[in-house]
Amino acid sequence: MSDGQPPAGERSLVILGSTGSIGTQALDVVRADPRQRFRVVGLAAGGGRVELLAAQALEHRVEVVALSRATAAQDLQLALYAEAQRRGWSAGDYALPKILTGPDAAAEVAAWPCDVVLNGMTGSVGLGPTLAALRAGRTLALANKESLVAGGPLVRAAARPGQIVPVDSEHSALAQCLRGGGPQEVRRLVLTASGGPFRGRRRDELAGITPEQALAHPTWDMGPVVTINSATLMNKGLEVIEAHELFGVPYERIDVVVHPQSVVHSMVEFFDGSTLAQASPPDMRLPIALALGWPDRVEGAAAGCDWTAARSWEFLPLDEEAFPAVALAKAAGTAGGTAPAVLNAANEECVAAFLAGRLPFAGIVDTVAAVLSEHRQGEHEPLGNALTEADVVSAESWARARARELLGAAVEDGG
Ligand SMILES: NC(=O)C1=CN([C@@H]2O[C@H](COP(=O)(O)OP(=O)(O)OC[C@H]3O[C@@H](n4cnc5c(N)ncnc54)[C@H](OP(=O)(O)O)[C@@H]3O)[C@@H](O)[C@H]2O)C=CC1
Numbered sequence: 402m403s404d405g406q407p408p409a410g411e412r413s414l415v416i417l418g419s420t421g422s423i424g425t426q427a428l429d430v431v432r433a434d435p436r437q438r439f440r441v442v443g444l445a446a447g448g449g450r451v452e453l454l455a456a457q458a459l460e461h462r463v464e465v466v467a468l469s470r471a472t473a474a475q476d477l478q479l480a481l482y483a484e485a486q487r488r489g490w491s492a493g494d495y496a497l498p499k500i501l502t503g504p505d506a507a508a509e510v511a512a513w514p515c516d517v518v519l520n521g522m523t524g525s526v527g528l529g530p531t532l533a534a535l536r537a538g539r540t541l542a543l544a545n546k547e548s549l550v551a552g553g554p555l556v557r558a559a560a561r562p563g564q565i566v567p568v569d570s571e572h573s574a575l576a577q578c579l580r581g582g583g584p585q586e587v588r589r590l591v592l593t594a595s596g597g598p599f600r601g602r603r604r605d606e607l608a609g610i611t612p613e614q615a616l617a618h619p620t621w622d623m624g625p626v627v628t629i630n631s632a633t634l635m636n637k638g639l640e641v642i643e644a645h646e647l648f649g650v651p652y653e654r655i656d657v658v659v660h661p662q663s664v665v666h667s668m669v670e671f672f673d674g675s676t677l678a679q680a681s682p683p684d685m686r687l688p689i690a691l692a693l694g695w696p697d698r699v700e701g702a703a704a705g706c707d708w709t710a711a712r713s714w715e716f717l718p719l720d721e722e723a724f725p726a727v728a729l730a731k732a733a734g735t736a737g738g739t740a741p742a743v744l745n746a747a748n749e750e751c752v753a754a755f756l757a758g759r760l761p762f763a764g765i766v767d768t769v770a771a772v773l774s775e776h777r778q779g780e781h782e783p784l785g786n787a788l789t790e791a792d793v794v795s796a797e798s799w800a801r802a803r804a805r806e807l808l809g810a811a812v813e814d815g816g
């Protein structure tokens with residue numbers, strides 16, 4: 402703008418996890434927005450993909466970049482110079498972003514002056530940045546479901562009404578359906594699950610599954626952790642807890658139905674028997690764009706359904722014997738306190754072990770169940786809802802250590 406003022410309606414964004422599946426699609430949304438109203442001011446990533454991070458930083462001329470792995474800072478500096486050279490830029494053409502490093506860097510960027518923080522990090526390591534964004538008063542576009550699972554009561558306490566806008570496809574669908582009626586009219590929430598690549602298998606048919614097979618999601622292209630979670634159905638279990646925390650609906654009124662096409666993203670049944678569903682082809686750019694622009698929709702964010710060809714949508718009950726993760730997560734959510742944090746932390750350890758070839762597929766949920774059962778019976782009792790960040794940190798560290806013991810893995814803590 403010639404007067405130095407930002408254009409009316411412009412939104413400044415910080416994107417945490419910018420190099421991942423959610424982060425790169427968020428940047429696609431920013432690029433494609435016909436109104437060009439999003440301006441990216443900060444990025445955060447782990448440090449595994451510095452060339453991509455450098456390209457993002459210079460393309461969007463961001464003010465700040467955070468790296469959790471401090472040792473990657475020098476690589477990022479070099480990548481920034483290389484990217485500037487590749488673009489044919491000389492020193493006067495650009496300003497290097499400020500680089501923050503270390504385990505708290507993402508939280509620092511989450512509190513950077515901006516309108517919306519998108520948390521697209523993987524894992525409960527996203528809890529600190531989620532809390533930092535909320536406490537700084539930012540609108541939080543939340544893809545990182547693990548922060549709500551691990552620290553639900555903390556996140557709720559830090560958020561003012563409407564400050565969190567869900568990005569997860571099911572919760573975005575629920576939020577859209579809830580525009581059609583108040584929470585007091587809700588009879589139940591119905592989350593759809595694709596069923597993952599092993600839908601239809603019995604428990605005894607889950608032996609010998611390889612990471613490659615489990616990473617082949619039938620309908621979505623996502624990062625590795627959420628993809629494995631979809632295959633075990635733990636993703637749906639985490640999402641039931643996420644729905645409870647976001648919408649305040651009791652667990653006994655949150656259902657899961659298998660819908661292999663992933664076109665109906667979730668449904669709300671109201672107390673008069675009416676059900677509203679949100680449908681769109683599986684494409685995360687739609688819920689990401691809606692969260693960034695909330696409450697406004699971003700025109701053309703994704704393609705709509707094609708009604709010109711015949712097609713079927715199926716809805717099937719979940720096989721809880723083959724896939725016990727949803728029931729396990731509901732039990733952890735109902736227990737409350739640190740139980741959901743324990744469930745998630747143990748699961749993160751088990752998924753890493755499965756991907757490293759140290760645990761069979763069915764062992765993921767079995768081990769999580771074992772850790773959770775010890776947590777309930779032992780000295781690590783849930784603490785009710787009087788939860789502190791220290792409680793979460795301590796419960797998570799116990800759960801990770803216990804999961805590793807059960808896995809027989811001599812992995813150093815801190816991973
Ligand atoms: N992908 C999807 O379609 C969906 C994802 N979600 C949820 O969104 C979240 C992200 O998923 P997804 O994008 O698939 O995951 P990816 O694995 O693709 O990306 C994870 C991102 O987080 C970054 N990261 C990892 N650790 C840290 C850290 N300590 N500090 C800062 N950044 C870090 C990674 O950086 P680096 O590249 O350096 O490792 C990467 O940018 C998850 O909670 C997932 O459940 C929800 C719905 C759909």
Ligand SMILES: CC(=O)[C@@H](O)[C@H](O)COP(=O)(O)O
Nearest residue numbers: 569570594595596597631636
């Ligand atoms: C795209 C998205 O929101 C994922 O969390 C998705 O839900 C995974 O699919 P399923 O867990 O239903 O297999």
Ligand SMILES: [Mn+2]
Nearest residue numbers: 569570571640
């Ligand atoms: Mn989802």
